Amino acid sequence: MGNSVKSKKIGILTAGGDCPGLNAAIRGVGKTAIVQYGMQVLGFNAGFLGLINADYIELKEAQLSGILTLGGTILGTSREKPYKLVSEDGSDKHKPEKIIENYHKLGLDAVVCIGGNGTMKTAHLLSQEGLNIIGIPKTIDNDVWGTDVTFGFDSAVQIATDAIDRLHTTANSHQRVMIIEIMGHNAGWLALYSGIAGGGDVILIPELPYSLDTVIKKIEKRYEDKKPYSIVVVAEGIEHPKNQSAATYIAKSIEAATGIETRETVLGYIQRGGSPSPMDRILATRYGAFAAECIAEGNFGTMVAIKKNKLTTVPLEEVGGKLRLVKPDLGLILKARKMGVSFGDEE
Ligand code: F6P
Numbered sequence: 001m002g003n004s005v006k007s008k009k010i011g012i013l014t015a016g017g018d019c020p021g022l023n024a025a026i027r028g029v030g031k032t033a034i035v036q037y038g039m040q041v042l043g044f045n046a047g048f049l050g051l052i053n054a055d056y057i058e059l060k061e062a063q064l065s066g067i068l069t070l071g072g073t074i075l076g077t078s079r080e081k082p083y084k085l086v087s088e089d090g091s092d093k094h095k096p097e098k099i100i101e102n103y104h105k106l107g108l109d110a111v112v113c114i115g116g117n118g119t120m121k122t123a124h125l126l127s128q129e130g131l132n133i134i135g136i137p138k139t140i141d142n143d144v145w146g147t148d149v150t151f152g153f154d155s156a157v158q159i160a161t162d163a164i165d166r167l168h169t170t171a172n173s174h175q176r177v178m179i180i181e182i183m184g185h186n187a188g189w190l191a192l193y194s195g196i197a198g199g200g201d202v203i204l205i206p207e208l209p210y211s212l213d214t215v216i217k218k219i220e221k222r223y224e225d226k227k228p229y230s231i232v233v234v235a236e237g238i239e240h241p242k243n244q245s246a247a248t249y250i251a252k253s254i255e256a257a258t259g260i261e262t263r264e265t266v267l268g269y270i271q272r273g274g275s276p277s278p279m280d281r282i283l284a285t286r287y288g289a290f291a292a293e294c295i296a297e298g299n300f301g302t303m304v305a306i307k308k309n310k311l312t313t314v315p316l317e318e319v320g321g322k323l324r325l326v327k328p329d330l331g332l333i334l335k336a337r338k339m340g341v342s343f344g345d346e347e
Helices: 022-036 048-052 091-105 117-128 153-174 189-197 212-224 246-258 268-272 278-297 331-338
Strands: 009-014 040-044 056-058 110-115 133-137 177-182 202-204 230-235 262-266 302-307 310-315
Touching: 009 022, 009 048, 022 040, 022 110, 022 278, 040 048, 048 091, 091 117, 110 117, 110 278, 117 133, 133 278, 153 177, 153 189, 153 230, 153 268, 153 278, 177 189, 177 246, 189 202, 189 230, 189 331, 202 212, 212 230, 212 246, 230 246, 246 262, 278 302, 278 310
Parallel strands: 009 040, 009 110, 110 133, 133 302, 177 230, 177 262, 202 230
Antiparallel strands: 040 056, 302 310
16 A cells, blocks of 8 residues: 555545445445545535536545445435536536536546446546546446446345235236336336246336237236236336326226226336345445545546456446347346246237
8 A cells, every 4th residue: 555545535426316325335435445545535416516516525434334224325416417518508518627627626536436327428528538537337227338237226126026026916816917117218127127026927128129919918818827917017118108108008008908907006216215235235335345446556447347246347438328238038038938928029
């Protein structure tokens, strides 16, 4: 541990939609930075807004204690994208300049940006401006390119699976078809995993185009086979008319075609709330501690990642603007098909 490393001053921010495990990651970065490397740690409020407005607090070790199990983020978050021009008068264009100015004014040596795909894109652009940036991938959607898994996902799978379990008993009692809508605009990881874990009969995800006919036939076949209730798990991003939710559209279509009583549930933000699962606490802690090590080693312009359960880094320029989607030939999908689960795309 050299003196030059000891004197480093770093920033941390959380950006984009929140998820369980953000505080565990902040704690992982901060404690490692302070305890192992003697760095000074600033926490920026509300994502990139904190960097634009120099709105921050100093995080001492004491502030990092007791937050491991807390949901949300102690730093707050926002969907602020400093490179996206939205104002008519052009005042937006000074945001990146402000960030660069504040970075130097505050004497920062690095900033850790915890977020999803959008955050990694911004992180890359800032690193191209010459700032030392490290990304940490989070999201319940599990769709950050370059890593096998993001924290937040495991907790959300637990919450969604618990909801599906509860729907089973009420579906059974009333002999109904139950539709549950799970988050995921582009990626169906959460619907797929919770659908499989919850024993869904039909699982519809954005990556696999479905036909309503196939879904209806599956429900009718179950009915004929004396399985009068069915669970249909749908990702919010599947093809559906935009004036209603995916769940409402599928529920109405099934009931109209089959005459079987059908009900829908949109799980919504419950999926993103509350305390992180033990696996997410561990993953976020590993990512956080590793990000601090990367700073100490000067490994910048990178996102920390997990590949085959090993920590590694990937260049931010490879990550920005891409999504990690479910592949149709994923082993889990092939296995589920063999067990009779319908993805709405095959007879
Ligand atoms: O965090 C990802 C995500 O949960 C998506 O699955 C969801 O569609 C989106 O965020 C909605 O978040 P918000 O309403 O905060 O933009």
